[in-house]
Amino acid sequence: MIDKRVASLADAVAGIEDGATVLVGGFGASGVPVELVHALLDQGTTDLTVVTNNAGSGETDVAALLRERRVRRIVCSYPRSTGSVWFEERWRAGEVELELVPQGTLSERMRAAAAGLGGFFTPTGADSRLAEGKEVRVIGGRRHVFEEPLPGDVALVKAARADRWGNLVYRTAARNFGPTMAAAATLTVVQVDEFVELGELDPEVIVTPGIFVDRVVRVGAA
Amino acid sequence: MRGRELCLDVRAVARRIARDIPDGAYVNLGIGLPTLVADCVGDDKEVVYHSENGILGMGPAPAPGEEDPELINAGKQPVTLLPGGAFFHHTDAFLMMRGGHVDVTVLGAFQVSETGDLANWATDDATHPPAVGGAMDLAVGAKRVLVMTTHTTRAGEPKLLPRCGYPLTAAAVVDRVYTDLAVLDVTAEGFLVREMVAGLTREDLQGATAARLSFADDVAVLEP
Numbered sequence: 001m002i003d004k005r006v007a008s009l010a011d012a013v014a015g016i017e018d019g020a021t022v023l024v025g026g027f028g029a030s031g032v033p034v035e036l037v038h039a040l041l042d043q044g045t046t047d048l049t050v051v052t053n054n055a056g057s058g059e060t061d062v063a064a065l066l067r068e069r070r071v072r073r074i075v076c077s078y079p080r081s082t083g084s085v086w087f088e089e090r091w092r093a094g095e096v097e098l099e100l101v102p103q104g105t106l107s108e109r110m111r112a113a114a115a116g117l118g119g120f121f122t123p124t125g126a127d128s129r130l131a132e133g134k135e136v137r138v139i140g141g142r143r144h145v146f147e148e149p150l151p152g153d154v155a156l157v158k159a160a161r162a163d164r165w166g167n168l169v170y171r172t173a174a175r176n177f178g179p180t181m182a183a184a185a186t187l188t189v190v191q192v193d194e195f196v197e198l199g200e201l202d203p204e205v206i207v208t209p210g211i212f213v214d215r216v217v218r219v220g221a222a
Numbered sequence: 223m224r225g226r227e228l229c230l231d232v233r234a235v236a237r238r239i240a241r242d243i244p245d246g247a248y249v250n251l252g253i254g255l256p257t258l259v260a261d262c263v264g265d266d267k268e269v270v271y272h273s274e275n276g277i278l279g280m281g282p283a284p285a286p287g288e289e290d291p292e293l294i295n296a297g298k299q300p301v302t303l304l305p306g307g308a309f310f311h312h313t314d315a316f317l318m319m320r321g322g323h324v325d326v327t328v329l330g331a332f333q334v335s336e337t338g339d340l341a342n343w344a345t346d347d348a349t350h351p352p353a354v355g356g357a358m359d360l361a362v363g364a365k366r367v368l369v370m371t372t373h374t375t376r377a378g379e380p381k382l383l384p385r386c387g388y389p390l391t392a393a394a395v396v397d398r399v400y401t402d403l404a405v406l407d408v409t410a411e412g413f414l415v416r417e418m419v420a421g422l423t424r425e426d427l428q429g430a431t432a433a434r435l436s437f438a439d440d441v442a443v444l445e446p
Binding site: 027028029030031077078079080081082087088091092098100101102103104105107108110111122123124125126127128129130143171172173174175176177178179180207 | 273274275276277290291292293294298303309310311312313315316317319320339343344349350351352353354355356357358359362363389390391392393
């Protein structure tokens, strides 16, 4: 019997080790698995490499990890936003390393990892300083830069509903990085608003099939 | 610069860009001022707006109190979804941008070179962390790249240059530039002026531009 549901947020993040590379879903405040990130914070896990589009804002989720000095390195496309105070403070102090990646390349590098690819060539960034130190090849008359796959040890994802097999559907634009991150990590942990019975999710509209999911936990209203 | 009082306001520039958005186009508007263009596209056209966070058929801001915190645009502002709209994941959203599926993008710029190089993501200010977002993906991937910018910086420095001084977003990608003074095409011979605001001389415009300008035979008036 397959049952990926876990009873608590603590169970959901159990075993995530210091030094892990953690893919954290979300775009701005949309689709961020806030409760899972806080559970990781409560567990004391540290020395993390965090892969996420924005570097957190205010005092919650990734910003809280940065504030508590749990992040060694952040791989990110747009770390600067209104309220990204903790990222900027840690970055200025040299306490967190930043790898800046164009947003589509960030997503595609994770997809490459998910697909078992050894990387890809893209024109995105090929004429920019972000290509420095990377292989550049002219393909079809255009410069392309080689980008490596970006796998996670862990993915933390927010979805709307899950069944016990870990099939997922999302809500509006909160889907964003979720499906790609879920497929790109060794351990994929998903927080949802609701559990449903197996068979209740329309197979025509399941977005992330359960093969990519290891643990699901329900948050919010009991 | 002489002629500063002739400059169009940003809404007029947005209106001018909107005229060049074809009916039926799939369009991605960059963060900030380019989003004004959507307000200026007339009801006679059906345009599908794309957002990098996985939306096609994005609609205007919701009424106060109707905001959905998860349904936001690239600038993280609340938006709506129009009938026929779709949600999809980030990798597909960027596949649309990077793979040449978006017809038109409108982007801001710090600098544009006469060969169509675009600098719009970083200055040489090392006191702020760098951030790139989807700028490079859009610049290389959209079928047509339109730039919306002021002709000069606030300090009066030209933004249209022989070569960009700021770090490049992408090389040889810009098709057309809309400024508060002129509409210019990037051609094999450099910037070609198509339209200019009334009352400005060619010498005035050249004086505000570091790159050498050429002028179309039929330069039109850029209407306010």
